[in-house]
Amino acid sequence: LAFTSRKAVFVPCVREEDRWFDAPRVHRAPLKSVFAVPLVSGSEALGVIGMDAPCFHEARPPDETDTARLEALAAQTAIAVANARLYHASEEDRRRLRTLLDEQQRLRRHVTHLEAHVKATGRFKEIVGDSAALKETVRQAALAAPGDTTILLFGETGSGKELLARFIHERSSRATGPFVPVNCAALPEALVESELFGHEKGAFTGAVARKPGSFEIAHQGTIFLDEIGDLPREAQAKLLRVLQDRQVQRVGSPRSFEVDVRVVAATNQDLEHAIASARFRADLFYRLSVFPIHVPPLRERPEDIEALARYFTAHFSATLRKSVTTLTAAALTRLQEYRWPGNIRELQNVIERAVILAEGAVVDIDAITTGSAFHPAPAVPASSVITLVDAERRAILAALVAAGGRVSGLGGAAELLGLRPTTLHAKMKKLGIRRRPES
Incomplete structure (x- = not known):
């Protein structure tokens, strides 16, 4: 009765109850009264816990204290029973639970990367420029974007490789999936595998919990491996296996699992x-x-400098809550005279500083040059320019002199120039250079 009703039940005289007249225990033990409370976990009744009293003349009905004590004991017992049932659940149920927990963690990481993506694209989400070099780069990226082909972007630091990688991701079938950028140069060598492929709890000192790696987080999305050339050799071998098999193995785990990831490096x-x-x-x-895909440096697309400068000016004017709207002709000329070794990133920093220094609505040349490390490239006199052929000839002759006329071997001219001996011989023959020049 307590089980079905899920309420406490007191029976003062069991033998007088017709429903239990045939129950064996009623006749084996001299029971007279029973007080029972159900074991309830959530919305499920698990059983009953009760107290019974032997036969005596008057059975004292339970008071509020008795009821409270038995209900408290029942609550604790119900928790223990529920935990025991969970513990003894099938291995399949436990596997499903682990899968759900892993998926929950992956989704949390996905949300984190989506938030980072929104923040990043909120800063600079456009590819700015109209030069032929930039148009060709964007054209190639647009052609490659729809498929799952692995893409390698090569270009100087600050030239916009990550922005182009995001462009590719957002125009692919994976656009709704995560975009996970990884700076390989910034990864500590001891943690490269853990960061890329994840680790199990206890895999190494400090691994207090299972952690998914960047490939796992990027499942059904795109992983952007920036500065791939700085990846340690050992990690390169493991990355190669992932690219070949599309299988990832966490550090400390004997099992591997499949990942569906597009790689842009x-x-x-x-x-x-x-x-x-x-x-x-x-x-x-x-x-x-x-x-x-080649990402051109800013010096190869000087016609884009003005558009980029105006774009950054408008952006920083808004984010810094200023009223800067334009740059003077002198300021633009100064920007276009510079070679920009730091590329777009350097231009961005120069404009941000200029907007901060600007008084009023105009950025003048003084705001760009004063107090900064920015200087225009000095003009090179035409008379001092030599041809590439002459430069190559001079380099080979200098190396031969330094090597005592030897081409091959340790300390030879080929080694000094970083060339194969056969390559150097061919260049010497082409340039008409003698084997033993006078020093």
Whole structure:
């Protein structure tokens, strides 16, 4: 009765109750009264806990204290029973629970990256410029975006590689999935595998909980591996396996699992030279460079400087709550004279500082140059310019002199120039250079 009604029940005289007249225990034990309370967990009744009294003349009915004590005991017992049932659940149920917890953690990470993405795209979400070099880069990116082809972006630091990677992601079938940027150069060598592939609890000192890696977080989205040339050799081998098998294995786990990820990598290095010097794996390079795209430096697209400067001026004027609306002709001329070794990132910083310094609605030349490390490139006299052929000839002759006329071997001219001996011989023959020049 207590089980079905889910309420406390007191029976003062069991033997006088017709419903229990045939119950064996009623006749085996001299029961007279029973006080029972149901074990309830959530909305489910798990059982009954009760007290009974032997036969005596007058059974004292339970008072409020008795009821409170038994209900408290019943509540604790119900928790213990529920926990025991969960503990003894099937392995399949536990596996499902682990899967749900992993998915919950992945979704939390996804939300975090979406928030970061919104913040990032809220800053600079447009590819600004109308130069032929930029148009060709964007055209190639737009062609490659819809598929799952692995893309390698190569260009100088600050030239806009991550912005182009986001452009590719947002025009792909994975646009609703996560975009996960990873700066390989910033990863501590001891934690590279953990950051990329995740780790299990207890995998190493400090691994207090399971952590999904960037590939796992990027599932059904895009992972952007920036500065891929700085990835340690050991991690390169494991990355290659992930690209080949689409399987990820967390550090400390014997199992691997499948990930559905598109890879866009980027570098500011000459990876072919890194391969020749054994700093980068050739097989990984060929796996990454299925569709290489060159991101031009700002000096190769000077016609875009004015548009970028105006774009950054409007942006920082709004974010800094200023009323700057334009740049003077002198300021624009100064910007266009500079070579921009730091590319768009450097231009962005210069304009931000100029907007801060600007008084009123106009950025003048003084706001760009005063107190900064920014200087225009000095003009080079035409008489001092030499041809590339002459420069190459001078370099080879200087190396031969330094090497005592030797081309091959340790300390030879080929080694000094970073060339293969056969390559140097061919260049010497082409330029008509003698084997032993006079010093």
